[in-house]
Amino acid sequence: MPNSEGSLEKCTDQLVRCMNIREGENFAIVGDDSTAYIMTALEASAKAAGADARFYNVSDESKYGSRPFTDIPKEIAEVVEAAAVTFFAVEKIATPEVDELPTFRKKVSPLAKKNGRYGFLPGLNEAVLKKAFNVDYDAVRDFTLKTGERFKRLKSAIVTTMNGTCAEFEFDDADEKFHWMVSTGEIKNPGDYANTIPAYLTTHPVSASGKWIVDAVYQPLTTLEQYKKDPKALLAELRRNPITLRINDVNGVSRITDAVCDNPEIQAFARKKIFETDENSNRIGEFAVGTNIEVKGLSGVNILDECVGGIVRIGHGYGYPATGGNYYKSNIHADALIQRATMLDTENNDIILLDGRF
Structure with a gap:
């Protein structure tokens, strides 16, 4: 039986395995400040497997504007549509005026699946990752x-x-x-x-x-x-x-x-x-x-x-x-x-x- 805690690297390696990341694949990792620590580790695990991986942090207001998004940022839409594999995990943000579920999160899925594979984990944090993948x-x-x-x-x-x-x-x-x-x-x-x-x-x-x-x-x-x-x-x-x-x-x-x-x-x-x-x-x-x-x-x-x-x-x-x-x-x-x-x-x-x- 695995331990209740595993290293972050071990868990992101397991995540790479679940997504069947292959050498040379274009792997788009889309996250925000809430998942940045994990996404950076995932980027390293994917690169170690030979993938062309890059982490896009949508909390960067200088690139993507402020949240909640009223639409999917143009660069993210283009990156996701072109990727062989996309992994998506951002904080769920909803205000009385804007809920990102229809305006942003639901728009990622059809673009990611159009030409590639799509993995997602809403609500992701390090404790969740370690508990889920150390099995x-x-x-x-x-x-x-x-x-x-x-x-x-x-x-x-x-x-x-x-x-x-x-x-x-x-x-x-x-x-x-x-x-x-x-x-x-x-x-x-x-x-x-x-x-x-x-x-x-x-x-x-x-x-x-x-x-x-x-x-x-x-x-x-x-x-x-x-x-x-x-x-x-x-x-x-x-x-x-x-x-x-x-x-x-x-x-x-x-x-x-x-x-x-x-x-x-x-x-x-x-x-x-x-x-x-x-x-x-x-x-x-x-x-x-x-x-x-x-x-x-x-x-x-x-x-x-x-x-x-x-x-x-x-x-x-x-x-x-x-x-x-x-x-x-x-x-x-x-x-x-x-x-x-x-x-x-x-x-x-x-x-x-x-x-x-x-």
Whole structure:
């Protein structure tokens, strides 16, 4: 079993491996001041592997202007479109006037995938990197691939927790409209893209209904300053005051119809994200399960916690192209994580997860 801490160099070397960086490849590394230390180390690891790597720091106002960006900077757009591989990790910035998700972050992806491979890690910091990549990567990959085959046959499931979650899901086991994406963190071919932290399984459910008690992480809350500074404070707050999401069929579409929390500030915040972003922001666009069985415990950082083995999440807002969930538009995709879930395959009466364990 790997140690809980590894050197930064070891972890960026592992990241280079996940992205299959090859000698001579044009590798664009796009970050900001919040990730500069890691990006500089990644640049060195990639150069050691023979890549033509360069770090672009978008916090440089003399080159790119001030943030939040109302559009992707011209140089970044050109660099990303030309690169064989892009890695992108910047601080999530949103003000009441400008949210960089639609104006900047979402615009990087299609450019990066146009001619190359694309890896991304929103919310990245050194602690997350070390916890995520100081693992037996081959063991995590093999377990994820094996478990993915099991999930691809899944037709329906009930997810419950001792905290009160009880939700039913139907899945496309015929792989006709919706698909399971098995994310091991690897990107190998042009057009491939992934959260490069291993690993998870994700799909767009055919339908969802019931009660979802968010007692781990609600991703939009991670953008708030108090939780950026202390992610574990978010875990503590949602343990005390989880968010209850009610999911119902509304004219053939699975939507969140209510959001309740004993913390009035969190309740108001969640309701605004869910019901006021746009007409599709309350749609259920994702169901996913983390499969990194070597990472223990939660950090409060969404990008890592969603990969922890046995952590189950739904996402509201837009769905992903790889799962067939991109048939409608929304300006938000927000993850809602629960912990210690039990998941029952109702077609075969098989327990897939028991109290958060495979």
